[in-house]
Amino acid sequence: MTPSPADLVITGCTVLVHDDQEGTGPEIGFREDAALVVRDGLVESVTTAAAAEELSALERIDARGQIAMPGLVNCHTHAPMVALRGVAEDLPTEEWFNDVVWPIESNLTATDVELGARLACAEMIRGGVTCFADHYFAMDAVAAVVEECGIRAHLGEAYFSSQGPQGREKSLEFALRHRGGAGGRITTALAPHAPYTVDDTDLAATARLAHDHQLPVHLHASENRDQAEASLARHGVTPIEILRRTGILDTDVLIAHGTGILDQDLPLLQQATGRVSVATAPRGYLKFAWPTTTPVRALYDIGVPVGLATDGAASNNSLDVWEAMALTALIQKSTTGDPRWLTARQALHHAGVQSARAVGLGDTIGTLAAGRRADIILVDLTGPHTQPVHDLPATLVHSARASDVRTTIVDGRVLMRDRALLTIDVPSVVGELGRRLPTLLDRSHGRRIQDYDT
Amino acid sequence: MTPSPADLVITGCTVLVHDDQEGTGPEIGFREDAALVVRDGLVESVTTAAAAEELSALERIDARGQIAMPGLVNCHTHAPMVALRGVAEDLPTEEWFNDVVWPIESNLTATDVELGARLACAEMIRGGVTCFADHYFAMDAVAAVVEECGIRAHLGEAYFSSQGPQGREKSLEFALRHRGGAGGRITTALAPHAPYTVDDTDLAATARLAHDHQLPVHLHASENRDQAEASLARHGVTPIEILRRTGILDTDVLIAHGTGILDQDLPLLQQATGRVSVATAPRGYLKFAWPTTTPVRALYDIGVPVGLATDGAASNNSLDVWEAMALTALIQKSTTGDPRWLTARQALHHAGVQSARAVGLGDTIGTLAAGRRADIILVDLTGPHTQPVHDLPATLVHSARASDVRTTIVDGRVLMRDRALLTIDVPSVVGELGRRLPTLLDRSHGRRIQDYDT
Numbered sequence: 001m002t003p004s005p006a007d008l009v010i011t012g013c014t015v016l017v018h019d020d021q022e023g024t025g026p027e028i029g030f031r032e033d034a035a036l037v038v039r040d041g042l043v044e045s046v047t048t049a050a051a052a053e054e055l056s057a058l059e060r061i062d063a064r065g066q067i068a069m070p071g072l073v074n075c076h077t078h079a080p081m082v083a084l085r086g087v088a089e090d091l092p093t094e095e096w097f098n099d100v101v102w103p104i105e106s107n108l109t110a111t112d113v114e115l116g117a118r119l120a121c122a123e124m125i126r127g128g129v130t131c132f133a134d135h136y137f138a139m140d141a142v143a144a145v146v147e148e149c150g151i152r153a154h155l156g157e158a159y160f161s162s163q164g165p166q167g168r169e170k171s172l173e174f175a176l177r178h179r180g181g182a183g184g185r186i187t188t189a190l191a192p193h194a195p196y197t198v199d200d201t202d203l204a205a206t207a208r209l210a211h212d213h214q215l216p217v218h219l220h221a222s223e224n225r226d227q228a229e230a231s232l233a234r235h236g237v238t239p240i241e242i243l244r245r246t247g248i249l250d251t252d253v254l255i256a257h258g259t260g261i262l263d264q265d266l267p268l269l270q271q272a273t274g275r276v277s278v279a280t281a282p283r284g285y286l287k288f289a290w291p292t293t294t295p296v297r298a299l300y301d302i303g304v305p306v307g308l309a310t311d312g313a314a315s316n317n318s319l320d321v322w323e324a325m326a327l328t329a330l331i332q333k334s335t336t337g338d339p340r341w342l343t344a345r346q347a348l349h350h351a352g353v354q355s356a357r358a359v360g361l362g363d364t365i366g367t368l369a370a371g372r373r374a375d376i377i378l379v380d381l382t383g384p385h386t387q388p389v390h391d392l393p394a395t396l397v398h399s400a401r402a403s404d405v406r407t408t409i410v411d412g413r414v415l416m417r418d419r420a421l422l423t424i425d426v427p428s429v430v431g432e433l434g435r436r437l438p439t440l441l442d443r444s445h446g447r448r449i450q451d452y453d454t
Numbered sequence: 455m456t457p458s459p460a461d462l463v464i465t466g467c468t469v470l471v472h473d474d475q476e477g478t479g480p481e482i483g484f485r486e487d488a489a490l491v492v493r494d495g496l497v498e499s500v501t502t503a504a505a506a507e508e509l510s511a512l513e514r515i516d517a518r519g520q521i522a523m524p525g526l527v528n529c530h531t532h533a534p535m536v537a538l539r540g541v542a543e544d545l546p547t548e549e550w551f552n553d554v555v556w557p558i559e560s561n562l563t564a565t566d567v568e569l570g571a572r573l574a575c576a577e578m579i580r581g582g583v584t585c586f587a588d589h590y591f592a593m594d595a596v597a598a599v600v601e602e603c604g605i606r607a608h609l610g611e612a613y614f615s616s617q618g619p620q621g622r623e624k625s626l627e628f629a630l631r632h633r634g635g636a637g638g639r640i641t642t643a644l645a646p647h648a649p650y651t652v653d654d655t656d657l658a659a660t661a662r663l664a665h666d667h668q669l670p671v672h673l674h675a676s677e678n679r680d681q682a683e684a685s686l687a688r689h690g691v692t693p694i695e696i697l698r699r700t701g702i703l704d705t706d707v708l709i710a711h712g713t714g715i716l717d718q719d720l721p722l723l724q725q726a727t728g729r730v731s732v733a734t735a736p737r738g739y740l741k742f743a744w745p746t747t748t749p750v751r752a753l754y755d756i757g758v759p760v761g762l763a764t765d766g767a768a769s770n771n772s773l774d775v776w777e778a779m780a781l782t783a784l785i786q787k788s789t790t791g792d793p794r795w796l797t798a799r800q801a802l803h804h805a806g807v808q809s810a811r812a813v814g815l816g817d818t819i820g821t822l823a824a825g826r827r828a829d830i831i832l833v834d835l836t837g838p839h840t841q842p843v844h845d846l847p848a849t850l851v852h853s854a855r856a857s858d859v860r861t862t863i864v865d866g867r868v869l870m871r872d873r874a875l876l877t878i879d880v881p882s883v884v885g886e887l888g889r890r891l892p893t894l895l896d897r898s899h900g901r902r903i904q905d906y907d908t
Contacts (some may be wrong), residue, residue: 023902066538082838085853086845090787090797232784286496286784287852289793317852318839330740333544343544384536384576385772385856387884388891391540398741399539399772403857430841 002382005056008038012330013063014392014415018071018353018367023128028348030392036068038374042172043409045370059414061407065382067396068368069210069348071130071316071375071408072321072441073355075307076218076279079138080108080116082123083433083440084314088101088356093224093288097452101190105137106447107440114141115433121149122424123319128405130375132319133254133279133359135191135218139174147182149423150415152375153209154359154369156191156218161199168192168202168209172361175215185411187360189254195239200246207247216252216360224290228260230454250274253360256309259285261290270302277358278304281311282327288315293331297341307358308351321400325351329397345394378407461866462492465503465512466518467832468846472821482802483848489895490522492828495865499824513868515848515861519836521850523802524727524820525584525862526775527809527831529761530672530710530733532590534562534570536577537887537894538546538768547678547742551906555768559591560901568595569887575603576774576878579869582859584829586773587708587733587763587813589645589672593628601636603877604869606829608813610645610672614904615653622646622656622663629669641814643708648674650681650908654700661701670706670814671730682714684908694719704728708812709774710763713739713746714754722755731812733788734760735765742769747785750804751795761812764803776856779805783851798847832861 015034019027035052036263037044061368081101088100114135124132131152134142139157146153157174159167168190175188192198192206198219210217222228222239231239240261243249249272258278261269269276296306307323325347332342344348356366365375379400381389386399408416415423469488489506491498494862534827535555544553567590578586585606588596588682593611600607613621613629622644629642629833646652652673652800664671676682676693685693695716697703703726715723723730734748750760764770779801786796796804810820819829833854835843838851869877 083842085842086848089845089848090794090795119838121839126838283784286788287793289787289789289791317848330737333743334740337743337745339546339741383870384573384580384880387573388539388888391543394540394543394771396630399856401857427837434842
């Protein structure tokens with residue numbers, strides 16, 4: 001019997017493989033002159049270019065001179081906030097929230113969210129991002145965009161205690177309704193905003209709901225040192241201690257930022273009975289002039305995965321996870337005072353295995369191996385800025401850029417080929433969004449969705 | 455009499471203009487729906503798109519949806535070191551120099567330098583860099599590449615005191631012979647390496663030669679805090695004090711890095727009778743885990759221009775000045791603890807006026823205005839990562855990337871059009887360089903060109 005043709009065969013590339021999928025060490029390797037065989041949305045095999053010649057396939061991509069690597073994961077963002085890219089520049093955190101972002105967000109409609117999400121997905125697909133963890137409002141609209149454009153996403157409907165019990169109920173309802181959506185590309189989480197906007201009662205209720213419904217939790221916590229210190233001053237405990245005592249650390253929890261994680265928090269994170277991970281978005285910490293960054297090394301020492309993220313474009317100005325990868329390496333060296341930490345190999349490990357774990361997909365994506373979902377990007381290293389190649393991890397992390405991603409594939413479907421987006425019409429989205437901006441940006445009403453007061 | 459046609463007219467773009475060409479404030483503005491008229495290598499006028507319709511021109515570029523801005527200036531690099539991109543990763547400064555870079559550089563030939571410079575110019579032109587200040591060896595080869603590929607450059611032949619008086623004589627001979635070369639695109643400097651490798655006698659001799667021949671000086675000084683402290687311990691003075699007492703501060707001097715500039719150095723820099731400027735290359739400081747960055751704010755306060763730079767690609771991994779612009783803004787916010795410093799407008803001012811001054815071309819380039827050399831880049835902001843545009847300086851600095859530069863023009867000549875390089879054949883350079891790398895990288899001989907011992 002002749003085997004049926006594969007859906008897609010990618011030939012002639014160098015494939016980045018994670019040799020140690022269970023550890024958190026930087027064990028990555030490269031297979032040269034290799035091929036990837038894709039069938040039914042999965043990587044069927046990583047083989048040799050020669051072996052792939054023999055195979056029949058519905059579609060072939062000649063990827064000579066390119067690196068195939070797992071698609072990037074944006075482990076914490078607010079995708080629709082691309083609509084606010086650049087509206088709140090050079091401001092301290094409190095003014096950014098209270099004077100600009102939260103007043104504008106009080107105008108948000110589902111259509112704004114949909115258009116923002118579509119523009120964000122276009123940016124992410126072009127930047128090699130194949131999965132994003134989103135934490136925002138009107139998330140039905142985001143789910144619809146994910147379904148339509150073919151990207152993978154881990155979605156949560158954000159809520160504050162100021163919404164009353166309806167907030168967490170809506171978050172639960174969203175998570176249950178969309179779990180497994182878009183042909184399995186959508187996974188979901190409960191999404192309380194943060195310990196400074198969601199009270200202990202609601203956090204404890206969230207932890208119980210997470211257990212009852214086997215859902216993970218995605219929230220902001222100890223975002224910066226000010227928050228940690230304010231929490232200690234007001235409540236006598238750190239934000240991480242609040243997560244422990246409310247049971248959140250007994251769930252599978254993704255903590256955004258954690259630049260305010262203190263030494264006393266580390267044992268709590270290590271002893272958590274849930275799977276704890278942290279998302280780091282270093283660009284915004286620099287831009288807000290926060291005094292610390294995510295303590296990646298301390299988290300590594302206690303076995304907590306750290307995924308890469310951009311946060312929203314209203315603070316980060318882009319959804320460029322490639323830049324987050326490079327900045328994580330650079331800022332870790334700078335803040336630890338140790339040029340040997342964090343290496344380019346480690347940065348690629350954060351981008352792959354650790355980011356996949358952070359969004360609860362550690363068994364599914366994050367590495368290119370038989371049985372994994374076929375979330376693949378092809379990176380062109382022939383440009384003058386990436387030549388010569390003496391050290392492939394360094395070339396990828398420190399010389400290549402998001403714009404060197406030529407092809408983006410999710411679940412075996414090509415979403416961008418040779419830099420051309422196949423599922424999103426950018427000019428149309430930009431035009432439609434542009435017409436809505438005057439209304440969206442109006443702050444004359446004096447409302448805001450919440451007060452930032454850590 | 456009908457006026458003769460302009461050489462080039464660029465229409466429909468938004469033009470970034472520096473309204474205050476003398477101050478160091480961030481006074482930039484944007485003229486929408488504008489046009490640039492270029493004749494004889496100069497900007498003849500910045501006018502309206504409508505007015506430009508009437509003009510005849512030998513060449514027209516329709517730049518609708520694009521921003522025209524002054525080409526970027528790489529104020530301190532070692533262009534040929536792109537050949538060593540990625541050879542010395544994750545190392546402290548001393549090991550980087552002594553164990554890898556200086557041993558490899560003992561193998562350098564003029565052909566290696568030529569190929570490296572050609573690859574570097576390709577990378578820079580593609581990244582919107584129209585002028586670079588180079589400080590390296592075998593600089594005749596770099597000058598030849600500059601002549602051939604059409605970029606602008608400020609060149610100096612580096613020397614150490616270990617070379618004897620021949621070092622500084624060669625540097626002078628190079629500077630005099632190439633000054634005004636390549637149709638005026640080449641300017642030159644005397645290029646002692648640094649106070650820790652060039653003794654006071656040689657520095658004082660260099661200062662006298664600079665005066666006698668009206669040449670500027672380009673050198674490394676107080677690169678990092680360790681160097682400043684070692685200098686204090688050994689000589690009782692800082693590297694900047696050495697520059698003062700040897701007369702270097704009485705010349706027009708470009709100081710690379712200066713992350714070790716101490717408070718006590720500031721009055722010396724302020725009182726210098728020469729035009730002093732500093733080049734900052736922040737990526738490398740993070741990568742080497744240096745404890746401080748260039749004190750841009752303190753230098754601003756005393757009126758010293760700070761230009762943007764990448765250093766060589768062996769430390770920085772790229773010659774991406776666009777990234778240096780964004781990182782300068784981010785790292786300044788982070789290190790001063792003030793999110794309001796340094797704004798995107800200020801970053802653009804560093805990229806334009808201040809960088810031009812740093813390389814001694816403050817009257818010639820760095821702004822788009824009648825009478826300036828036509829060193830122009832066109833930046834495409836239609837990508838999803840640069841939309842919508844609420845704040846054009848922020849979009850340029852924090853969202854756009856080097857890869858958004860579509861067209862690069864120097865002295866009115868188009869060197870890259872729609873991302874295609876017109877004067878350099880990258881695959882041929884990469885191939886030829888690749889064949890030479892095994893010999894270049896050989897360290898079995900145990901030699902090095904110098905010892906790093908601050």
